Amino acid sequence: MQKTLVITPSRCTACRTCELACSFKHAGPAGLGISRIRAFMFGEGKNQILTCFQCDDAACVKVCPVTALARNEATGAIEVDEDRCIGCGLCSLACPFGHMAHDGRMAIAIKCDLCGGQPACATFCPTRTLEYI
Amino acid sequence: MSEKVVNLEINGRGFQAREGMTILEVAKREGIPIPTLCHHDALEPVGACRLCMVEITHPNWRGWKGLVTACLYPVEEGLQVTTESQEIHQVRKTILDLLLARCPDAPYIQKVAAEHGVTATSFKKNEVQTVCILCGLCVRVCAVKGCNAIGTARRGIRREIAAPFGMPPPDCIGCTSCAHICPTDAIPWEDVNGVRKIWDQEFEMVRCVSCGRPIMPVTQLEFEAKRAGISPDYMTTCPACSQQKTLETIRTAFTIKRPASEDAVEAAS
Amino acid sequence: MRINSVKSLTRAAGRARGERKRLETEVLVCAGTGCLANGSMDVAEAFLGAIRRRKLEARLKLGFKTTGCHGFCEKGPLVIIQPQGIFYKGVKAKDVKEIVDQTLLKGQVIQRLLYRDPNTKQRVEQYAEIPFYSKQHRIALRNIGKIDPKCIDDCLAVGGYTGLAKALTEMKPTEVIDAVTESGLRGRGGGGFPTGRKWKTCREAEDPTKYVLCNADEGDPGAFMDRSICEGDPHAVLEGMVIGAWAVGASKGYIYVREEYPLAVKHLQAAIEQARERGFLGDDILGTGFSYDVQIARGGGAFVCGESSALMKSVAGEVGEPRAKYVHSVIRGLYDKPTVLNNVETWANVPWIITEGAAAFASLGTKKSTGTKTFSLVGKVKNTGLVEVPMGITLREIIYDIGGGIIKNRPFKGVQTGGPSGGCLPEGKLDLPVDFDTLTEAGSMMGSGGMIVMDDRTCMVDVARYFLKFLVDESCGKCVPCREGVHQLHQTVNDICAGNGRPGDLERIEALSDVVVKASLCALGKSAPNPILSTLRYFREEYEAHINDRKCPAGVCRNLFTFRISPEICNGCGLCAKSCPVDCIAGEKKEVHVIDASVCTRCGACRNVCPTDAVEVI
Numbered sequence A: 001m002q003k004t005l006v007i008t009p010s011r012c013t014a015c016r017t018c019e020l021a022c023s024f025k026h027a028g029p030a031g032l033g034i035s036r037i038r039a040f041m042f043g044e045g046k047n048q049i050l051t052c053f054q055c056d057d058a059a060c061v062k063v064c065p066v067t068a069l070a071r072n073e074a075t076g077a078i079e080v081d082e083d084r085c086i087g088c089g090l091c092s093l094a095c096p097f098g099h100m101a102h103d104g105r106m107a108i109a110i111k112c113d114l115c116g117g118q119p120a121c122a123t124f125c126p127t128r129t130l131e132y133i
Numbered sequence B: 001m002s003e004k005v006v007n008l009e010i011n012g013r014g015f016q017a018r019e020g021m022t023i024l025e026v027a028k029r030e031g032i033p034i035p036t037l038c039h040h041d042a043l044e045p046v047g048a049c050r051l052c053m054v055e056i057t058h059p060n061w062r063g064w065k066g067l068v069t070a071c072l073y074p075v076e077e078g079l080q081v082t083t084e085s086q087e088i089h090q091v092r093k094t095i096l097d098l099l100l101a102r103c104p105d106a107p108y109i110q111k112v113a114a115e116h117g118v119t120a121t122s123f124k125k126n127e128v129q130t131v132c133i134l135c136g137l138c139v140r141v142c143a144v145k146g147c148n149a150i151g152t153a154r155r156g157i158r159r160e161i162a163a164p165f166g167m168p169p170p171d172c173i174g175c176t177s178c179a180h181i182c183p184t185d186a187i188p189w190e191d192v193n194g195v196r197k198i199w200d201q202e203f204e205m206v207r208c209v210s211c212g213r214p215i216m217p218v219t220q221l222e223f224e225a226k227r228a229g230i231s232p233d234y235m236t237t238c239p240a241c242s243q244q245k246t247l248e249t250i251r252t253a254f255t256i257k258r259p260a261s262e263d264a265v266e267a268a269s
Numbered sequence C: 001m002r003i004n005s006v007k008s009l010t011r012a013a014g015r016a017r018g019e020r021k022r023l024e025t026e027v028l029v030c031a032g033t034g035c036l037a038n039g040s041m042d043v044a045e046a047f048l049g050a051i052r053r054r055k056l057e058a059r060l061k062l063g064f065k066t067t068g069c070h071g072f073c074e075k076g077p078l079v080i081i082q083p084q085g086i087f088y089k090g091v092k093a094k095d096v097k098e099i100v101d102q103t104l105l106k107g108q109v110i111q112r113l114l115y116r117d118p119n120t121k122q123r124v125e126q127y128a129e130i131p132f133y134s135k136q137h138r139i140a141l142r143n144i145g146k147i148d149p150k151c152i153d154d155c156l157a158v159g160g161y162t163g164l165a166k167a168l169t170e171m172k173p174t175e176v177i178d179a180v181t182e183s184g185l186r187g188r189g190g191g192g193f194p195t196g197r198k199w200k201t202c203r204e205a206e207d208p209t210k211y212v213l214c215n216a217d218e219g220d221p222g223a224f225m226d227r228s229i230c231e232g233d234p235h236a237v238l239e240g241m242v243i244g245a246w247a248v249g250a251s252k253g254y255i256y257v258r259e260e261y262p263l264a265v266k267h268l269q270a271a272i273e274q275a276r277e278r279g280f281l282g283d284d285i286l287g288t289g290f291s292y293d294v295q296i297a298r299g300g301g302a303f304v305c306g307e308s309s310a311l312m313k314s315v316a317g318e319v320g321e322p323r324a325k326y327v328h329s330v331i332r333g334l335y336d337k338p339t340v341l342n343n344v345e346t347w348a349n350v351p352w353i354i355t356e357g358a359a360a361f362a363s364l365g366t367k368k369s370t371g372t373k374t375f376s377l378v379g380k381v382k383n384t385g386l387v388e389v390p391m392g393i394t395l396r397e398i399i400y401d402i403g404g405g406i407i408k409n410r411p412f413k414g415v416q417t418g419g420p421s422g423g424c425l426p427e428g429k430l431d432l433p434v435d436f437d438t439l440t441e442a443g444s445m446m447g448s449g450g451m452i453v454m455d456d457r458t459c460m461v462d463v464a465r466y467f468l469k470f471l472v473d474e475s476c477g478k479c480v481p482c483r484e485g486v487h488q489l490h491q492t493v494n495d496i497c498a499g500n501g502r503p504g505d506l507e508r509i510e511a512l513s514d515v516v517v518k519a520s521l522c523a524l525g526k527s528a529p530n531p532i533l534s535t536l537r538y539f540r541e542e543y544e545a546h547i548n549d550r551k552c553p554a555g556v557c558r559n560l561f562t563f564r565i566s567p568e569i570c571n572g573c574g575l576c577a578k579s580c581p582v583d584c585i586a587g588e589k590k591e592v593h594v595i596d597a598s599v600c601t602r603c604g605a606c607r608n609v610c611p612t613d614a615v616e617v618i
């Protein structure tokens, strides 16, 4: 069975380790801050985590003019082919949830790709708010 | 593309590839670096920069070998490719040397040239210097988006990227894809007070329905919605506001769906 | 009237021939572009007027027609009177009355209008005896100058479309291809690719939709072979194309002509309409069930649009730029379909090969370059014009026998063949046989057949500069080595001509040329350094004189020489002083003249007029 990233917000302390792990994994030490996951602090038990839902009928895939976005059948994640992406930013506008970002520096779209099956956010989450099961 | 699988060699190592793939595609897949300037995976290769030249030969070619552009040459059974040699380096260096004479002030060209050991041009600098290397990525991206608003004008050394007749291009939707894809940032554009300026044209921008931040030109919104077959309303909220909305929705849902009693149970356990 | 069988073609041709036989005399006025520019339309109208007024048609059983180019444009307007074969040159409208009175009515030849051999000073009466023509062998040009290109009956009378009839009714497509292969015909457009092989690959390509095209772009400056054929015998081209279409299995084609050739377009258009009417083109050709139709595609006259892939893009309405031909156009050409593209002259040879047989064609020329080739012979030769000679003839024969030698019998310096990206050959190569491979080996090429003869007053560095300038302007600019590289080559040569050459320039030129040749996208770039490489190969010392001594030995590059009148030679005729536009030559009649070098602009006018060659370059 395909694994999923399961989020249990009630456990979240909004420590933002996930954000750090994500940007480190994707962009290295240079890219801290461009995380594909975000933690929001609202107080004990009310914290929230947002990241891509990997929608079935995804708007981002639909609008991409160069088919740079496609689902990785192994992980279920919708991935950006960075060599195909022309950086037009349509996907980030089309996403109804605001889950996509646009890396201005590299002029390409960025989104959660589940780290190809080993999501760093889950690996490093100290409270098991994020679990890949 | 055909499904036939062929065997080829790159730098003496054997690989398999689908017939009709380009040398560059195979090399990229195998992590063998070949420098390019005019190539982009999403766009039709044209072979304009000639930086990707590699040497090919074949056991059946009776010793004949020659240089071809990796971005265009389709692989075939038995092909033998060499990606680095004295001759290839000479070609690549000369090309970058020539481009530096054309664009002495383009940081990106300076960087690529330096990577190939060329720090200053050995030629006379062109009379008219630009930062445009005429790779044509902008024209091709415009075509891929379905607009075909810009093209090339004139010939030879006077060739330039231009809109038809040098007028503001009527087919431009103001999407700035051309500017984004340009490796040397040669296409100027700006957003000022909800108006986008590019190619001597001004585009009124749609504003985010919640925060009022300009998102994209009205013309682009209409065009993109039609092309993707979705309602324009899908794209009238900026990512930040979309995220905020999602957050709100989840929080409300969370609060409503989780009765206080459950929290108590959890706390007790 | 539609011709639906070979039989009715034979009948129609017989009828047309009968019409001709009825005539006792025929006046042919050349209406090729060259003669038209010289006023041959006025001459033609004067003849028509005289014929009408004096009722010559009935009285003399006289026929009259305007024909295509005879190739001797320099001497135009030309008038030929058959069957006597009298050749009048430089005819003016006012001469027409005299021609009618003397030649037509009394049978007397007008000496004044005859061609005078520049070497023997003899007047030559007969067309066929003029040395310019006697050494030629005309296959592609076989009918030009004999027929009225606007009249299909005239074409039928000389055997037009019999090759097509034979191919369609007696030969299988593969047999046609075999015949063309055996004839050894190679493309006349520049590449010299074996035509039969090209057709065979196209025939064997899987896609059933195929195209057969004709390249009439003719971008080489000074070349007018293809134009003359399209203007003077358009049916030969059409017939060749239909035969080719039958051979490869195409049903549609285009003739790509440049807009600058209005007469060619007009004649081709007329020929297409007539051929359709008669059933040589369109549906059910000659009643055989085979269909093929041709349209004219007009080009804007860019040199690069003559390149096959650029041409196909241009026909398809895209920007005329070459693409990489790693997949050949015989497999994926026009609209991505298998396409055969051949040059005008190549097509014009095809019907002849079918009617006369492959062996007849192969027996002409050399082993690997069979048949004949047309050249536009221009430059410093006495007779310039369009010539067709068997392959393998030497350069010397073309230049000295047909061309009559160098103007004013000055020393020969070089001959440039192959168009802008061809090369220059020196005197030592004059005895080379002219064929595809020999010319290439010698560092030049056949190209489409340009031949520019140069005398000792030509600076080879300047020649290279001229052709490079052309190529800089005509490069499409798509790929870096051609756009930037040829530009840099041109800059360097420009500097050398201006006296700003630097030591090491020649080595830099050679290194850059090497990359341009290897890395350019299309054959324009790949051959663009040719003018400079071939002149460097044969005239290197001239470059060195420019760079090291700051001298232009030929007296062309104005910053690099001064003129001086040799006191030993000058006879004081004063012609130089009269011709000088800046009045910088002083001297009394019968006394030595002197040039004031500080005023002299080195235009060379004095040198050109001096009867004793006293003006020296120092």
Ligand SMILES: Cc1cc2nc3c(=O)[nH]c(=O)nc-3n(C[C@H](O)[C@H](O)[C@H](O)COP(=O)(O)O)c2cc1C
Pocket: C186, C187, C188, C189, C190, C191, C192, C193, C195, C215, C216, C217, C218, C219, C220, C303, C304, C305, C306, C307, C308, C309, C341, C342, C343, C344, C346, C347, C448, C522, C523, C524
């Ligand atoms: C820059 C360039 C210009 C050319 N111009 C012409 C031309 O004007 N006419 C022509 O027949 N072929 C021209 N060619 C050659 C054509 O590409 C092509 O080889 C030819 O039309 C094929 O016909 P052929 O095999 O009968 O020669 C040119 C080639 C290049 C590279």
Ligand code: FES
Pocket: B035, B036, B037, B038, B039, B046, B047, B048, B049, B050, B051, B052, B053, B069, B070, B071, B072
């Ligand atoms: S990447 Fe192949 S030519 Fe530019």
